[in-house]
Amino acid sequence: MRAGAELSNADNAEFQDDELRREQEFIDGLYARVDALRGDTEDSVTDALAQGDTPMQARLERDILVAERSGLLAALNAVDGSLCFGRIDLTSGASHHIGRIGLRADDTERTPILIDWRADVARPFYLATGHTPMGLRRRRHIASEGRRVTSLHDEILDLGDRERTGHEDPSGDAVLLAALNSARTGRMSDIVQTIQADQDRIIRAPHRGVLVVEGGPGTGKTAVALHRAAYLLYEHRELLARRAVLIVGPNPAFLGYIGEVLPSLGETGVLLSTVGELFPGVKATATDTPEAAAVKGRADMADVLAALVRDRQALPDPVIAIEHDREVLMLDEGLVNVARERTRAAKLPHNVAREHFEGHVLNTLTDLVAERIGTDPYDGTNLLDASDITQIRDELAENPEVWSAIDQLWPRITPQRLVADFLADPEGYVSDEDAAAIRRPVTRAWTTADVPLLDEAAELLGEDGRSARAAAERQRAEQVLYAQGVLDVSYASRTYEFEDKEDGDPDASEVLSAHDIIDAERFAERHEEADHRSAADRAAADRTWAFGHIIVDEAQELSPMAWRLLMRRCPTRSMTLVGDPAQTAEAAGVGSWERILAPYVEDRWEHTRLGVNYRTPAEIMDVAASVVRAVNPGFRPPSSVRSTGVRPWARATDDLPAAVAEAVKEMTPSPKLSTSLEQGGAPMGRLAVIAPRALHRSLAARLDGVTAGAEPDLTRSVVLLDARQSKGLEFDSVLVVEPGRCGTSDLYVALSRATQRLGVLYTGDLPKPLADALA
Numbered sequence: 001m002r003a004g005a006e007l008s009n010a011d012n013a014e015f016q017d018d019e020l021r022r023e024q025e026f027i028d029g030l031y032a033r034v035d036a037l038r039g040d041t042e043d044s045v046t047d048a049l050a051q052g053d054t055p056m057q058a059r060l061e062r063d064i065l066v067a068e069r070s071g072l073l074a075a076l077n078a079v080d081g082s083l084c085f086g087r088i089d090l091t092s093g094a095s096h097h098i099g100r101i102g103l104r105a106d107d108t109e110r111t112p113i114l115i116d117w118r119a120d121v122a123r124p125f126y127l128a129t130g131h132t133p134m135g136l137r138r139r140r141h142i143a144s145e146g147r148r149v150t151s152l153h154d155e156i157l158d159l160g161d162r163e164r165t166g167h168e169d170p171s172g173d174a175v176l177l178a179a180l181n182s183a184r185t186g187r188m189s190d191i192v193q194t195i196q197a198d199q200d201r202i203i204r205a206p207h208r209g210v211l212v213v214e215g216g217p218g219t220g221k222t223a224v225a226l227h228r229a230a231y232l233l234y235e236h237r238e239l240l241a242r243r244a245v246l247i248v249g250p251n252p253a254f255l256g257y258i259g260e261v262l263p264s265l266g267e268t269g270v271l272l273s274t275v276g277e278l279f280p281g282v283k284a285t286a287t288d289t290p291e292a293a294a295v296k297g298r299a300d301m302a303d304v305l306a307a308l309v310r311d312r313q314a315l316p317d318p319v320i321a322i323e324h325d326r327e328v329l330m331l332d333e334g335l336v337n338v339a340r341e342r343t344r345a346a347k348l349p350h351n352v353a354r355e356h357f358e359g360h361v362l363n364t365l366t367d368l369v370a371e372r373i374g375t376d377p378y379d380g381t382n383l384l385d386a387s388d389i390t391q392i393r394d395e396l397a398e399n400p401e402v403w404s405a406i407d408q409l410w411p412r413i414t415p416q417r418l419v420a421d422f423l424a425d426p427e428g429y430v431s432d433e434d435a436a437a438i439r440r441p442v443t444r445a446w447t448t449a450d451v452p453l454l455d456e457a458a459e460l461l462g463e464d465g466r467s468a469r470a471a472a473e474r475q476r477a478e479q480v481l482y483a484q485g486v487l488d489v490s491y492a493s494r495t496y497e498f499e500d501k502e503d504g505d506p507d508a509s510e511v512l513s514a515h516d517i518i519d520a521e522r523f524a525e526r527h528e529e530a531d532h533r534s535a536a537d538r539a540a541a542d543r544t545w546a547f548g549h550i551i552v553d554e555a556q557e558l559s560p561m562a563w564r565l566l567m568r569r570c571p572t573r574s575m576t577l578v579g580d581p582a583q584t585a586e587a588a589g590v591g592s593w594e595r596i597l598a599p600y601v602e603d604r605w606e607h608t609r610l611g612v613n614y615r616t617p618a619e620i621m622d623v624a625a626s627v628v629r630a631v632n633p634g635f636r637p638p639s640s641v642r643s644t645g646v647r648p649w650a651r652a653t654d655d656l657p658a659a660v661a662e663a664v665k666e667m668t669p670s671p672k673l674s675t676s677l678e679q680g681g682a683p684m685g686r687l688a689v690i691a692p693r694a695l696h697r698s699l700a701a702r703l704d705g706v707t708a709g710a711e712p713d714l715t716r717s718v719v720l721l722d723a724r725q726s727k728g729l730e731f732d733s734v735l736v737v738e739p740g741r742c743g744t745s746d747l748y749v750a751l752s753r754a755t756q757r758l759g760v761l762y763t764g765d766l767p768k769p770l771a772d773a774l775a
Ligand SMILES: Nc1ncnc2c1ncn2[C@@H]1O[C@H](COP(=O)(O)OP(=O)(O)OP(=O)(O)O)[C@@H](O)[C@H]1O
Pocket: 176, 179, 180, 189, 190, 191, 194, 195, 196, 199, 215, 216, 217, 218, 219, 220, 221, 222, 223, 224, 580, 583, 614, 615, 727, 728, 729, 730, 752
């Protein structure tokens, strides 16, 4: 580095090269440390796995070590090629390199050599400004390709400091703009190198309570939510590794799109899911009409389901006759009503309460029998003693007619049965119009809007204590069987060895086999303890799991019933909700955060806003905003951080498939562009054709290699989507087809997906706001 003297061009180039070389050397050292750590970790995993027949306890410890080390290995592998991206030089003379993970030197002090971006020490990298330098004199962004440093971008934060490196970036945003202008890959990438100050504050907001992050298209809500998950996992590692973080997204394609961000930050302990996947054992494969989804999502469905359950707790009409001991017992409405009210008073879920109801009915019938056979004809007193009564009760409990009456009056019900029956015959529980919207045959597959109903039903029904015990017993028996199988295998292999070595006489051996020291019961217990699935995997299989933190993306879309489900999964209410009310598509969605949250946290939640659009250039955002402004004149879209000078266009056509095919050719990278954008022969640019679903078949027929359907492959160069599917995604170029057939918010979403180019194709007339904006 030199003081700011004048340099010749040649001197300057050499000076810059020196600086680059020094940085490269340092980063080579970091990679050498990573390689060494990786080697050690791999060796310890291999050694542990090679410890064949160790005692059980040692084997458990080994499994834990393998799981932990494998996680570490995954993190080390994930950061390879993008380990270090920044450096801060402090006025104190210290300097720190910032990276995706933290590293320490292999010396006795274990000196930190790379600071994790989430550590407090790294914070000035994101927040310092010339106005508030936070003790920094310089911030450096380091750009790399793989392990090779390609350029340095320095910002001088202490204006009195005259030392220069030759890599000064006076605007301070070259790295950000390069990231925003880079070709899309079909997978979201992390933004760890260029997190902006307002985003950083949200990422590091305290863990407790509900935080709502609102912002228009492209303001980085999704990116911020994912980095917040990584930050919380770092800051509250112990709690969140145990309870896991749940990230809820609108559809599987979106989850695929964001799925690589957290692993690239070295974090894997997160469950990504749609609401439709949150009831273990059910996969939502069918689709509701918007009307049906809206009815099913309404908060009053909770009351409807509660009423359905109560109605299953029936009364005899007017009496059930039970043949017992050559007599007939009359179980009438009055008697059952008493048993039912006593059972209900316990306020237990229906299936759990069933045991109580059984008890009350058996007692009632016992009284009837005792009265008949035990009453003294002279003074009316009962001559039976306690053991007689117990015997009568036991005999009644053996009578299948008693059980058939109980099954009729208080049946065991599964959530699936309750919801399927309701949807097949909803009359009487909802209005005729709503019933017409949701009615469907019992056999149809589940939809996303059914899942919160199933979950609500599961809460109301609970698990019958007896069947829960039976299930636990079954599971235990399976484990014992499994353990028996393992022991048998070990026994068989022992015999084989002995036959070779000891002439087939097993008893001649001094080697103990597993059979000798442990039986299947004990082995099963050990096996149970050794459930080393990650918390995220266990959470995915457990409907009643309480997550440590929940992040909801596109939160504006969720129905009140979906919120009930999510709140049950997060009793601590540690949540981050991100969304944009202007992009609400679902009729079931709730219009205001107040209304969503009041039932759960009253007004105890934080609201924060992101106002800069990093995705959509100003030229495109103006067009997108015009659509919302037509219905809401006061609407203010987020301001775009860049403009490209490329104007969006609109063309009329009377042959849509031909016009789309032509436009797709124009909008996929030109040969000139593709030389710079191609990598490994595959064009980097991605184009989305966003068209009404009814046109997909005819359009796809004219587009070679296009990907479409419910879960399109977003890494392909041309993707065909409808507006709803495009939510949350982004592409280099977007072609919107027949905008007049989209609702306002869907069209706003579709028009705001492009990072570079937007074209519009239509038949007939262009909607007026678009015609004005594109004139
Ligand atoms: N600080 C940043 N540095 C680099 N890129 C950023 C930054 N913030 C956001 N981006 C990029 O801007 C784009 C939009 O971000 P993101 O998808 O998170 O926005 P969003 O608010 O969720 O948008 P939408 O509501 O339209 O889905 C992404 O490509 C993201 O990587």
